Amino acid sequence: MKPIDKKEPIFTIGIVAQRLGISEHTIRMYEREGLIIPFKKESGHRLFSEYDMERIECIKKTIAEKKISIAGIRRLLALIPCWEIKKCPIEIRKECPAYIDFDRPCWLHKANLKGDCATNECRECDVYNSIKSCDELKELLKKFLVSAQV
DNA sequence: ATTCTCACA
């Protein structure tokens, strides 16, 4: 009986840093730059799930292999079509900062969003989690390269 | 013992 729910935030930043070979400082930076959304206890202490670690590892590898910056990753994440995933009505999306901003993903606009986008926990949202497998980040990278050449 | 935030000879 292994109660290992990959979604459960149970790992401390120290554990994650050690197992992924990344400094705690860098992990916090990923958060500051909007790449990840760690679970936070009342105390302010971060906790990470198995999926969180996979995401962080994916980001780390992509930055290293593709030689793009943290801001670059953020722009990739900003390409996630949240309006499609959330079936956002056209009247709403026209006014939505997440639909307009090409630099930052929707969860960094949480304070200015409407409907359930404003109340949902972005950490649990399908938009944020559409990058669970690293392949999907690569797909975004392809789209990014295409749109960047135009 | 660990993590947090903030700052930077």
Added chain:
DNA sequence: TGTGAGTA
């Protein structure tokens, strides 16, 4: 990105 300070 690293490292130290001062906490909780």
